[in-house]
Amino acid sequence: MSTPSIAQQVDDFNVGFESQIGDRLAAVFSGEQSELRAAGVPDGALGEGDTAPDADLLTADGATVTFSSVLDDAATVVVFYRGAWCPYCNITLRTYQQDLLPALEERGARLVAISPQTADGTAQSQTNGALGFTVLSDPGNVLADRFGIVTEPSAHAQEAHTELGFAVSDSNADATARVPFPSVYVIDRAGRIRFADVHVDYTSRTEVADIVGAVDRLSDN
Numbered sequence: 351m352s353t354p355s356i357a358q359q360v361d362d363f364n365v366g367f368e369s370q371i372g373d374r375l376a377a378v379f380s381g382e383q384s385e386l387r388a389a390g391v392p393d394g395a396l397g398e399g400d401t402a403p404d405a406d407l408l409t410a411d412g413a414t415v416t417f418s419s420v421l422d423d424a425a426t427v428v429v430f431y432r433g434a435w436c437p438y439c440n441i442t443l444r445t446y447q448q449d450l451l452p453a454l455e456e457r458g459a460r461l462v463a464i465s466p467q468t469a470d471g472t473a474q475s476q477t478n479g480a481l482g483f484t485v486l487s488d489p490g491n492v493l494a495d496r497f498g499i500v501t502e503p504s505a506h507a508q509e510a511h512t513e514l515g516f517a518v519s520d521s522n523a524d525a526t527a528r529v530p531f532p533s534v535y536v537i538d539r540a541g542r543i544r545f546a547d548v549h550v551d552y553t554s555r556t557e558v559a560d561i562v563g564a565v566d567r568l569s570d571n
Contacts, residue, residue, distance in 0.1 A: 360555075409487075499531045
């Protein structure tokens with residue numbers, strides 16, 4: 351039995367979350383999401399046909415690896431997410447673990463998730479989601495910057511986070527609140543981007559079927 355769509359899981363989560371945090375804070379986050387949608391995807395965001403950039407990343411154990419070595423001449427699905435503190439990211443990563451990872455393994459493709467959080471935060475993501483795929487840290491959003499997908503929660507949203515008892519900057523390796531737009535890239539064996547899906551509204555994510563379809567199209571070309 352497959353997991354419900356990410357969109358359905360998000361809708362179900364939001365009902366309880368908004369009830370828990372109250373109308374005022376819910377309105378803050380809703381306003382932020384509206385502003386993000388209005389601004390749209392940054393002009394400089396990499397897309398289909400671009401070559402994937404390189405940068406140093408950290409494993410959950412704190413070891414340094416290059417992004418290019420992670421790709422390692424295989425079709426790779428790269429997921430940029432905000433961090434273990436983000437409930438929408440956790441919903442997404444758990445869904446990818448259950449439904450996407452087996453489909454990719456059948457196709458000989460790999461799955462990698464990347465966030466700007468500390469190595470400890472990466473380990474937390476792996477543990478919380480019982481994730482069986484590679485999860486890495488991008489300190490300072492160096493790789494995400496090269497993909498052109500970095501943003502930052504609005505001042506009002508950061509104040510709301512503080513009211514809820516946390517700060518994004520406490521989770522990030524560089525102690526800033528900068529995060530990537532939740533994005534999925536399918537990168538072929540030659541290091542070229544063949545599918546790009548950047549979600550400026552962080553409550554919206556790439557569904558499993560869309561990713562599998564993009565990977566299947568690699569073999570058609």
